[in-house]
Amino acid sequence: MEYLSTDKILVIDLNAAQVEEEELLESLVEEKIGGIGIAKYLYEKYENDDPIVIGTGLLTGTTYPASAAGGITAKSPVTGSVCHCPVIYKLGVEIKYSGFDYIVVKGRSDSPVYLWIHDGVADISDASDVWGKDVWESTDELRKFVGDDLLQTMLIGPAGENGSDYAQVCYNHWSSPDRFGFGKLFGAKNLKGLAFRGMGLIEVAEPEDYVERSLEILKQVKENSFLEKKGLGQILTALGEEGVSDWIDPVTHRHSADYFTPYASNTALFLDEDPGLLEESKKEEPGVLVSDIYALLGFKNVGLSVKDAGHALKACAKYGIDPFAVAQLSGKTTLEEIKDSFDSINGEITIPGSGLFTPWCPTGPIFNDFNLSGKDEIMAWWERRQAVSMIFGIQPMFSLMCPELTEENMLELASLGTDLELTQEILDAVIDDILG
């Protein structure tokens, strides 16, 4: 597969400590398009080895608006079935540029390891120096070790190592959309996580047309008035949670966006630093970056102050546990109690619809109504929208905001980018296959 692709699938066997590469065949793209379409295929191919499949969408890392996402596909210890967790921030893009479209991790390692994926090389590396450390320490340590602050990581913390049901795979220092306990799965494989860095080049079949169409779509996207807004608070307001925006304002530092994503849906809270500070903070860890609106809301609802909620989110990110599950299930109402409860979180959280996609994303449109009505219609739309986002690699929250990102133009760009004829029929079949 020559275009929009690194052409490579990595298969890592942790049992044998072996690394193999497979070519990504054009025929597979013609049949499954990409992202979770292909990840699901790979999951099934290696099903007997309890695989984790990490992949990127066909458009990930390009000029298509919000082409930020990758995905993790695996059997969730929480739901017992195969689920798809989006990879966000700048991590999805880094995965593709590090030289592999898909990474299959099979089996279990005898001793703790992490996977160092860089420029088309995959190293199974000893993780004994970071095993037992929290997500922040581990990320910092790996960055220091490889000598690059832009190293992108996908790691577990103590929660995953200890086998907590709601252990989360975190991205860099931050919580992720993982509500599926994938952190537990990593831990069970003795896999601390993956570190990515790549300086590759992705070729495009029709670069000029691809970029021209991207810009046209972006211009349409920019017509949306919601793009005057920024951050988590505004999303919650749009969803009817009026008070949150005012509540977090006093500790809000800045908002940032995922790769090429027009809406800045990540909000940094400064907890031990003046939130108005413009210069670089002299404090090492002045706050926390939050992308999880429901975790934030959850801590508000248990009665925490905004600062304590920020501290709780930070503690969850360090421990590598799903903050939403903690807020929902711990039954605790003070910061200290909450922090002490991480090892005893159990119970159930609701995974909506057919249980494939994370309720980290609101289960309906944001800022726009997409002409939808009725619960069932919205749920069916939401599942399809999530599937499409994760096939093409579109930031899944943004795709709930933006009607201009259509299946049609995603297919159009995918075809321009790859020189393959990718039709609505193919997409429908892939979505059917995913949704079952």
Add this chain to the structure above:
Amino acid sequence: MGIKINALKCTNCMACEMVCSYHRDDGFAFLSACIVAYRAREKKDYFGVLLKEEDVLIVARPEGLEINKIGEEADPDKEADASAKPMLLREGCDFCEDMDDYGPMCVAFCPVDAITLD
């Protein structure tokens, strides 16, 4: 003509970096960009934009703009060559003069209009 960057508007999305590199590589990559979304201080939520022009390096920080002249060597006795510059392997901004339909790509693609043309 000049590129103006409003670092406070910037959301660190890297679109400018991608399209700048694209205009040199004709493929998708980041390495050839002369505009870079600075993001190495992640825990501190500190980010901005670096732009290499022909002979100045513009550092658009949230707290203000800093312009460093590249031609000026710190040490006049220094026997340095053209490579004695920040972002050495990168070409300076050429305002995307070869991209007829677009003008400066970073300006066209910045989703929040943090980059404008002076």
Add this chain to the structure above:
Amino acid sequence: MNDPKIGIYAGSGTSHSWLWFVDLFEKAGFHDLVFLDEFLVQNNEIKDLDVLVVSGGDTFAVAHSLGRQGGRNIKSFVEQGGVYIGSCAGAYLPMKSSQKPLDQFNFVDVKITNLSKLFPGAEIQTCKSCAAYGYDFVFHPVREAVSLKTTSFFDKDKSIEFSAPLYGGPGMKAKDPSWVLAVYEGFTPKTTFLTSLKIAQKTLVSNGAVIKVPLKQGCFYLLGPHLEHPKFKQANQFIIDAVNRETGTARDDVDSKNKKTGFSPQDLKDRKEQVSGKKAKELLLSIRRELSNSRIVTGSLEFLPVQWLIGQKVYEPQKVRVYLESMWKRLRALEKNKVLILEPGLSDRITTAAGQITIELRRIKQQIDGNLDSLKTAVIIFDLLHILSISFFDLYFATMSSGLNHSLKRLNHKRNKFR
């Protein structure tokens, strides 16, 4: 006719500008390249070359490392029909000097024009490092692109103008005016002035920029500016034409010389071994791994305000990247080969040096982050980069020109996807 056999000096004292020569010759289709450090020159491994290139760097350090024996070997190489091409520091090297150790290289009767004593009382930025060359004070009137013009001694019918960048190289006056093939014509919009325009003009304009000095059967080409700089195509062509011209006529002599000494190119080939299959794959993977590791650290050094004074020269971290990229961009073409050609021991030398560079680069990043002195580590890194790149290019050119694999040209057309 075989390719000319070209030796590129990449030993102590050189800057990365020799990598520009590698690019230039590869593009021109000269693939019979060998890479030399000071020990190989001292062992007279240059005697069978057609061309010896000494590029930019620290003249004093180059002279010091080559030593008296290296100097003798270079002289006899030229006397017996070899072509010496020196640019910048490589141009200063064979000029007359009383200063040690440059006095061991007094081969050509050429004077330099950028001497401060020629401009008494003038406001001139002198250069400490150049003072050590023993030419009173060498100063640099301008930097960056200047324009050159060929003389009637180059072509009596027409004169060609082209530009090339000057980074500390000399203006020259030859004892015999017919040696001057190109003069400095003037400046360009890109020229940066370090002195007044008047002094710059007086120092350079109409003085020699490219000089060819015959010595018995061979000659010295001295280039003031870096004609080999990749951005200056016309200047590049000037060098290629010179190599073609000189080696076309010198070939017979060299062939006969080979017969005399009993040398045949086959001897060299026989010294090399073929590696294929798993072993080749593993070697290439380990090169890829370590070059990638090193590039990644160097990428993050790109934005740090650090530089090192090594010998007489200032080095920035970005220069590390120039070395790494020169290998990285050739890696994919190499990976397409089923059979690698290399000397016994080269494989170990490459993997050891590459692994060591990663370790040292990671160390220096931590030293810089921790505000610790990093000079010693930088010296080690640049030494290792020389060792690695010489070894890597040996492997690359031996493999690519062996005829056992795909044609080099075809491969070069393919984009290097994972650069």
